[in-house]
Amino acid sequence: MRFFASALILSLSLLSHPLGAQEPARPQSGPKDQTQPARPKPPRPxxxxxxxxxxxKAxxxxxxxxxxxxxxRRFSRSGSDTADLLLSRAAQAFGKKDFPLAIELIDRVLTxxxxxxEAWYKRATVFYQLDDPVxxxxxxxxxxxxxxxxxxxWTGLGHILMASDDKARALLAYRKVLEINPQMDDVKTIVTKLTPEVDGQDL
Known part of the structure; x- marks a missing residue:
């Protein structure tokens, strides 16, 4: 599923300070001030x-x-280079539909x-492809x-609940998505459709 601002470095020229001239027609300049202005710090991520x-607020x-x-991108970083590499290989196996290998690699990641x-989420995705919704x-x-x-x-949970015809709890999951990311139009469409269907049902 996709987002850092690059730092802008300002270039400042040095100022020259002319000294007294030896000959009126040919004034001489003294050496330039060699003091370098401090560079602005890059913005904090x-x-x-x-x-x-x-x-x-988007x-x-x-x-x-x-x-x-x-x-x-933040979710995809574990802080362990080894775990990150293993999850990357699991993603490659998933792309090749080698789901058993993907599960094996993610199991090692979770160890x-x-x-x-993110690793739990990725393994859930593989289990779903293996027709293991539980x-x-x-x-x-x-x-x-x-x-x-x-x-x-939350979106994945909503989809699984919808597939099992648990529309009431699916709606709760989708609403949770919109609490976090109100601009997900596809989820908004699902919520708009589901709301009258589950209205009045006991949760």
């Missing part, structure tokens, strides 16, 4: 909390997609980084316990 705050789907992409929400839901709940703002995990 936004924290994850700040990115989520910006996501909630004014268009395009703006929200850019911020969501930055959040997803190294059991509190990495395993997928369990992993999505683990991901959301670690990172309750994981909008992709």
């Amino acid at each position: 936004s924290s994850l909390d700040e990115l989520f705050e910006r996501l909630g 004014q268009s789907e395009r703006e929200a997609e850019g911020i969501a992409s930055l959040i997803e 190294l980084q059991p509190n990495w929400a 395993g997928a839901m369990a992993d999505l709940h683990r991901a959301l316990t670690i990172e309750p703002r994981h909008f992709n995990a």
Whole structure:
């Protein structure tokens, strides 16, 4: 699923300071001031909390997609080069539809980084492809316990609940997505359609 501002470095020229002239017709300049102006510090990258705050205030789907992409990049980093590499290889296996290998690799990732929400989310995706919605839901709940703002995990949970015809709880999951990312038009469409269907039902 996709988003950092590049630092702008200002170039300042040195000032020259002319000294007294030896000959009126040919004034001589003294040496230039060699003092270098201090370079401005590059802007501090936004924290994850700040990115989520910006996501909630985004004014268009395009703006929200850019911020969501930055959040997803943060989610994809575990802090362990080994775990990141293994998850990358799992993604390659997933792309080749080698789902057993993908599961094996992600299992190794979770042994190294059991509190990495993204790894639980990725394994849930593989389980769903293996027609194991129970395993997928369990992993999505683990991901959301670690990172309750994981909008992709909430979306996946909504899809699984819809597939099992649990429309009431699916609607709750989709509404949670919109609390985090109000500009997801496809989810808004689903919520608009589901709301009258589940209205009045006991949750």
